[in-house]
Amino acid sequence: MSPYQIHLSKYPPSSPEKHHRLFQSSWFVQFASWLEYSPSKDAAYCLPCYLFTMKASRRFGWDTFTITGFTSWKKINDGTNCAFLNHVGQDPCSCHNNALKSSEDLLKRSQHIDKNEIYRVLSHHCLDIQNIRGQGYDGASNIWVLNGKLQGEGPVVSNDCTVAKNG
Numbered sequence: 001m002s003p004y005q006i007h008l009s010k011y012p013p014s015s016p017e018k019h020h021r022l023f024q025s026s027w028f029v030q031f032a033s034w035l036e037y038s039p040s041k042d043a044a045y046c047l048p049c050y051l052f053t054m055k056a057s058r059r060f061g062w063d064t065f066t067i068t069g070f071t072s073w074k075k076i077n078d079g080t081n082c083a084f085l086n087h088v089g090q091d092p093c094s095c096h097n098n099a100l101k102s103s104e105d106l107l108k109r110s111q112h113i114d115k116n117e118i119y120r121v122l123s124h125h126c127l128d129i130q131n132i133r134g135q136g137y138d139g140a141s142n143i144w145v146l147n148g149k150l151q152g153e154g155p156v157v158s159n160d161c162t163v164a165k166n167g
């Protein structure tokens with residue numbers, strides 16, 4: 001589980017202003033653990049806050065990085081007023097840092113599952129799906145053959161009966 005970080009050579013302008021600023025892909029490096037960017041909305045989001053911020057600890061402005069999306073690019077790297085740094089907060093127990101810890105814990109727990117085991121299970125399922133498809137296809141062609149027999153050569157059941165009688 002990692003933030004969705006799309007790297008574009010150029011990000012769309014968020015406003016028609018003359019001196020608008022664009023989203024910078026270098027911010028993904030700077031805020032690699034949480035920053036997400038939506039090209040369709042031209043907005044930034046915080047993955048761990050979205051996933052793990054408890055209702056009780058949702059302070060004012062919480063939805064900026066989770067629901068509405070952050071778009072005030074000029075507030076980024078603006079000295080000490082960097083909105084991203086403000087979002088993270090200096091307190092190790094800030095809403096964001098708590099959410100980040102929760103997401104890291106989840107990641108650690110999921111790493112305990114052997115990757116080979118996951119691949120084995122996945123490939124097993126893929127094979128199953130192929131088998132099911134094969135059976136489905138064969139089943140369909142069998143039905144087609146059966147219908148052809150029924151239409152062209154009379155009832156299959158009576159043929160079987162004939163064979164049974166002869167045998």
Ligand SMILES: [Zn+2]
Nearest residue numbers: 046048049096
């Ligand atoms: Zn956050």
